[in-house]
Amino acid sequence: MSAETFLADFHHVATIGATPASGVDRQAATAEDKQTRDWFAGFAADHGWEVRVDGIGNMFALLEWTPGAPYVLIGSHLDSQPLGGRFDGAYGVIAGLHAAERVDLRVAEALQAGADAPRHNLAVVNWFNEEGGRFAPSIMGSSVFAGLMDESRMLAVKDLAGTTVAEALEAIGYLGTDARPEVAGYAEIHIEQGRILEREGLALGAVDYSWYTQKLDIEVLGEQSHTGATAMADRHDALVAASKVVLLVHDVTGKFEEEALVSSVGQLTLEPNSPIVVARRVHLVADLRSASPEIVRQARASLLEDIAAIAREHDIRINVNDFDIRDIQYYPEDGLELTEKVAANLGLGIRRIRTMAGHDSVAMNRIVPTVMMFIPSVDGVSHCEREFTTDADMVAGLDALSGVAWEMVNGALIGAESAEHDAGVLASGPAVSGAVAAGAGAR
Amino acid sequence: MSAETFLADFHHVATIGATPASGVDRQAATAEDKQTRDWFAGFAADHGWEVRVDGIGNMFALLEWTPGAPYVLIGSHLDSQPLGGRFDGAYGVIAGLHAAERVDLRVAEALQAGADAPRHNLAVVNWFNEEGGRFAPSIMGSSVFAGLMDESRMLAVKDLAGTTVAEALEAIGYLGTDARPEVAGYAEIHIEQGRILEREGLALGAVDYSWYTQKLDIEVLGEQSHTGATAMADRHDALVAASKVVLLVHDVTGKFEEEALVSSVGQLTLEPNSPIVVARRVHLVADLRSASPEIVRQARASLLEDIAAIAREHDIRINVNDFDIRDIQYYPEDGLELTEKVAANLGLGIRRIRTMAGHDSVAMNRIVPTVMMFIPSVDGVSHCEREFTTDADMVAGLDALSGVAWEMVNGALIGAESAEHDAGVLASGPAVSGAVAAGAGAR
Structure with missing residues (x-):
């Protein structure tokens, strides 16, 4: 119940899969992911809460005060990037568990004082594979829950070693068969992963919209040859051309206002990857994000043109395909006000703040009224071991999440206000009312 | 015996590990490598020749006419690059087997006519792991034979899956214990892998020296961060810096006369290699080669300076280490004349011709009088599936190898002329006479 108990739990979970430089390595459905899942299930069991695991490995800890009423979900994800930080995701789940404990006590006090039971029940969620480092795409568990990705297709996704999601979840004992809780709303708290709150000395960000993002799948096809015997003029070196593509993807950000576009290549593999063979094929993934879809479209068009020029220059073929396009999502105004x-x-x-990163809340916001909050990140760094947030900032965030969860189980944001939520969704995709969406999410 | 039999054997071996685009994939100590080895052993057994396998997987087929006399070795390697060509290496081994068959018949005829037995015996060799695609470094089997690499260290070398050379050879049944034949001389025939012979319409190249080569092991250390949430200005992207290094390694060739230097990056890996994470570490290998050691040294110095500037510009660390330095080797003048x-x-x-690629003959030339011959390569391409040499050129090369082998078993090049051979070795390394070297090579 106390801030100290919460911090002790947070710092305990940070020891699971801990790396030498204070980070964690807990990729989805690994032995380390299983340990945090067991810890989550143990916390729920200690509090007498029912635990459910669904068919894509999402875990729910259920607090039921009003039999049959739908649930407000709060939480995030316990998986991490390889050599990731200990705050990203884990903070939101552990704060969720402690917020639920606080709300539970407050409900008990209210009931004792003669009040009615809350309008909604509460569940804490640990979403499967938010990070996508081992199994692509990211935000997998919440997207399946929200009906945005197909469960059976996601279960068949393989990691680089050829293991499927289904096999990996089965191996750690978390390929569940439980019914998904019917959902009425969602709230998540997360580290900012940027430096705006830190710079402005603010404790909290109310996330108003997510950036437009898209990826480009790029395949550079040269010709394999001998690094020693082949004359420079006779080569069609896929890596030289790919290196120019990497620099283009970086440099295209300079064509726009500072920080209006972020763009990078994080994944690149070459074949045959032998020290004395000129590469025949390089595969790489570019990631473009902006608050403005128009800027991403302009950057994409500029890249396509420049990449075609590189292909001509090197007399090789470069295939570029769009994928993982995520439209701007606006979070509901009444959630921001709450x-x-x-x-x-x-x-x-x-302050109000946009998110440049994807989150489980972006998927949930497609089907139910959703609140997303940020707490500060020191230096704005994330997806790395030196990711850091102070204990004081974490405790302030827990207080805020507890308050929002209390209001939401008591009806704030959900019900009459659902029309406003729908108006806020500008993205394409299934247009669902709050009520219909809840049904779809609960399958 | 006939050209047809030779060509039938060559085209049969090309079906082992064949790839859809007419290449082969027979990396060292794989199941496909085992198949070609079994074929080699079967050819020798059919001819009544003794087969030996040494402690690093080199195979020898022995033809003994003069008990106790040392052997002239002829051959090359049956392993290939991943998706490599069917001529590189295999041609030299199969031509070696057929040349041995021809010399054997000629010796039998000479003995019948009352001549003395040849001064030396003859052995055909299939060297282990010339390519180095699976296990680095390349030219492993012949270098161990020549005492240039340590056998136990090479047996402990691991592939990317963690399998050692010893385990891989054991698994295919080719980790031998046989004594190495005592060696008096070496001859090898190989495709040119360049387009000089083709351009000049010549059937044969007499290799006079090998290029100076060296590799650079380059490690780029940036900082892992989020591809979406981290501001461009806050990133230390190891892949962006590494891409600039790849282009530097390519562009440095432009500072010298055309084709005086070849330089490339064939191997590159990044960590964590996740689509939504900025890379923290990139490891790459640059390969520099020239007829002039001074040009390689100038290129290396220029690269070190430019790489340091990139490290400063990106505020990251780049470690560069020299390895696999191979001095220029001159082949003996009397071998060229022969x-x-x-x-x-x-x-x-x-015509006389230099080799830009490494070969087993470069290692053998360090310990015994050695002859190296080239036949033409169509378009000069190699280490790729479309590598090609005509049947007529292969048959002409077989005739030449048979003639050289006949002369060498009868004393040409070896013995009184060994002093000239030593004078030809300008490289550093163990200075050995032909006789002492033979002892060292045979352990």
């Missing part, structure tokens, strides 16, 4: 009200009550500094 | 004489007798056009 977060601001809770922050004001707690005396916490807050 | 090859020219044999070619003249056969009416084959010939």
Whole structure:
């Protein structure tokens, strides 16, 4: 219940899969992921909460006060990037468990004082494979839950060693068969992974929209040859051309206002990858993000043109395919106002903020009224071992999440206000009302 | 015995590990390598020749006419690059077997006519792991034989899957214990892997020296971060810096006369290699080669300076280490003259030619008088599936190898002339006389 108990739990979980430089390595459905899952299940069992595991490995800890009522979900993900940070995702799940504990106590006090049971029940969720480092795409568990990705196709996704999601989940005992809880709303808290809150000295960010993102799958096809015997003029070196593509993807950001576009290549493999053989094929993935879909489209067009020029220059073939396009998503206005009200009550500094990273809340926001909150990240660094947030900032965030969860189980944001939520969704995709969406998400 | 039998054997071996585009994939100590080895052993057994396998997997087929006399070795390697060509290496071994068959018949005829037995015996060799694609470094089997690499260290070398050379050879049944034959001289025939012979319409090249080569092991250490959430200005992207290094390694050739230097990066890996994570580490290998050690040294110095500038620009660390330095090796003058004489007798056009690629003969030339011959490569391409040499060129090369082998078993090049051979070795390394070297090579 106390801040100390929460911090002790947080720092304990950070020891699971810990790396020498204070990070964690807990990729989806690995032995380390299993350990954090067991810890989550143990926490729920200790509190007498029912635990369910669904068919894509999402875990739910259920607090039921009003039999049959749908659930407000709070949580995030316990998996990490390879050599990732200990805050990304884990903070939101552990804060979720402690917020649920607080709300549970407050409900018990209210019931004892003669109040009605809350309008909604509460569940804490640990989403499967938010990171996507081992199994692509990322945000997998919540997207399957929200009906945005097909469960059987995701279960067949393989990692680089050829293991499928189904096999990996089965191996750690977390390929579940439980019914998904019917969902009425969702709230998540996460580290910012940027430096805006830190720079402005604010405790909290109310996330108002997610950036437009898209990836480009790029295949550079040269010709394999001998690094020693083949004359420079006779080569069609796929890696030389691919290196120019990597630099183009980086440099295209310079064509726009500072930080209006982020763009990078994080994955690249070459064949045959032998020290004395000129590469015949390089496969790489470029990731483009902006608050403006138009900027991404312009950057993409500029890249396609420049990549075609490189292909001509090197007399090789370069195939480029769009994938993983994620439209801008607006979070509902009444959720932003709720977060601001809770922050004001707690005396916490807050501002509205966009997210450049994807989150489980982006998927959930497609089907139910959703609140997304950020706490500060020191130096703005993330997806690395030196990711850091202070204990004080984590505790302030827990207070805010507890307040939002309390309001939401008692009806805030959900019900009459659902029309406003729908208006906020500008993205393409299934247009569902809050009620219909809840049914779809619960299958 | 006939050209047809030779060609039938060559085209049969090309079906082992064949790839759809007419290449082969027979990396060292794989199941496909085992198949060609079994074929080699079967050919020797059919001819009544003793087969030996030494402690690093080299195979020898022995023809003994003069008990106790040392052997002239002829051969090359049956292993290939991943998706490599069917001529590189295999041609030299199969031509070696057929040349041995021809010399054997000629010796039998001479003995019947009352001549003395040849001064030396003859052995055909299939060297282990010339390519180095699976296990680095390349030219492993012949270098161990020549005492240039340590056998136990090479047996402990691992492939990317963690399998050692010893385990891989054991698994295919070719980790031998046989004594190495005592060696008096070496001859090898190989495709040129360049387009000089083709351009000049010549059937044969007498290799006069090998290029100076060296590799650079380059490690680029950036900082892992989120491809979406991290501002461009806050990144230390190891792949962006590594791409600039790849282009530097390519562009440095432009500072010298055309084709005076070849330089490339064939191997590159990044960590964590996740589509949504900025890379923290890139490891790559650069390969520099020239006829002039001074040009390689200048290129290396220029690269070190430019790489340091990139490290400063990106505020990251780049470690560069020299390895696999191979000095220029001159082949003995009397071997060149012998090859020219044999070619003249056969009416084959010939020229002296340097080798930019490494070969087993470069290692053997360090310990015994060695002859190296090239036949033409169509378009000069190699280490790829479309590598090609005509049947007529292969048959002409077989005739030349048979002639050289006949002369060498009868004393040409070996014995009184060994002093000239030593004078030809300008490289550093163990300075050994032909006789001492033979002892060292035979352990």
